[in-house]
């Protein structure tokens with residue numbers, strides 16, 4: 001499943017180059033920040049250390065003074081095309097927000113809308129230092145296209161709401177399977193696929209079982225929304241006699257590698273079930289706060305050994321795709337609700353936004369600045385008032401920084417953002433087309 005990340009990229013190999021005088025977030029317990037050198041060859045980091053490496057003549061060396069290098073951020077849950085609905089329906093209860101505002105508008109989405117909505121999100125994410133994202137949506141061929149063009153890395157999945165007649169269910173399931181077959185391993189291996197029933201409250205049990213079977217057949221991970229609100233947990237107990245984690249375990253979902261979005265309302269027993277099956281969780285603090293869904297038991301989950309990463313959810317419930325903000329929220333909220341200022345320390349928040357994100361998506365070889373890892377990394381401009389004094393850059397990144405501080409971004413060894421401008425996408429056109437797409441949706 002992850003072989004595509006291990007093999008080297010088929011894109012024409014970039015020459016070897018090096019960074020000197022950089023500060024690097026290596027996040028090792030004994031040494032979170034390393035000052036020195038990093039060498040990149042093609043799509044890989046081949047050296048990182050304090051010692052000057054032996055470099056052949058002609059190798060380009062770039063000066064990294066005033067830059068803080070970090071692994072690219074990994075956004076593990078979202079619906080990217082929904083950036084077209086940013087600001088359309090705020091301050092509402094989840095079920096009403098979905099049923100009255102989002103779903104009627106989404107029913108009108110064409111492939112063109114998804115293309116421009118996704119482009120808008122990808123532009124925002126890349127410029128804000130996110131190098132990998134998970135997207136659960138439909139018209140997913142368009143998303144695959146945008147990912148290919150942008151140079152970004154993504155775990156893509158055709159999410160399916162099963163509240164429809166059987167023939168429509170079958171059609172949607174087939175679409176999900178076909179998408180996974182067509183796109184897994186595409187874009188030089190930057191795209192991986194998953195299989196996603198939208199949620200236990202939108203997909204009947206026998207329908208979820210068909211997704212589990214498909215994930216087995218295709219040897220792919222699964223993704224779903226689970227226990228975002230109290231109301232949906234109560235509904236699950238009413239309809240199926242059990243809480244959602246037990247319900248999904250019974251349906252066989254956790255026999256596949258699975259990443260759950262939200263997982264806010266969990267009992268101790270459910271936490272044990274998720275830990276036992278190595279289920280991973282995408283914690284979405286911004287979206288959970290905005291929809292007043294509750295506060296996930298992040299420290300309890302992590303103590304139980306569950307890998308917890310961070311997601312923005314869509315720009316309709318966030319309302320931006322700034323992963324710095326999610327890291328900061330994660331570091332602050334769990335201190336606030338527990339009364340324990342040692343909960344989710346800064347370095348742990350940064351791991352949630354990076355390496356735990358890769359692990360949550362079952363991706364190997366991304367998410368850390370280490371020799372042998374994919375060269376997915378970002379450079380933050382530290383030559384700014386809110387980055388001084390030069391003490392603890394990990395603290396500054398979590399408690400003081402934002403997406404706007406990102407200066408450069410590389411994915412798979414290729415630079416995609418330079419001095420804050422996206423090199424792979426036409427920014428002006430995307431802004432124009434996204435606005436036009438939204439106006440089109442309103443007028444139809």
Ligand SMILES: N[C@@H](CCSC[C@H]1O[C@@H](n2cnc3c(=O)[nH]cnc32)[C@H](O)[C@@H]1O)C(=O)O
Pocket residue numbers: 079098102103106136137138158159160161162172198225228287313314317
């Ligand atoms: N339209 C699709 C399903 C798309 S999956 C993605 C869905 O997730 C929905 N969504 C967005 N945010 C949330 C959330 O916070 N909780 C649950 N669903 C959400 C979103 O409105 C979208 O319909 C079908 O053909 O079945």
Ligand SMILES: [Zn+2]
Pocket residue numbers: 077078079225261313314
């Ligand atoms: Zn969602």
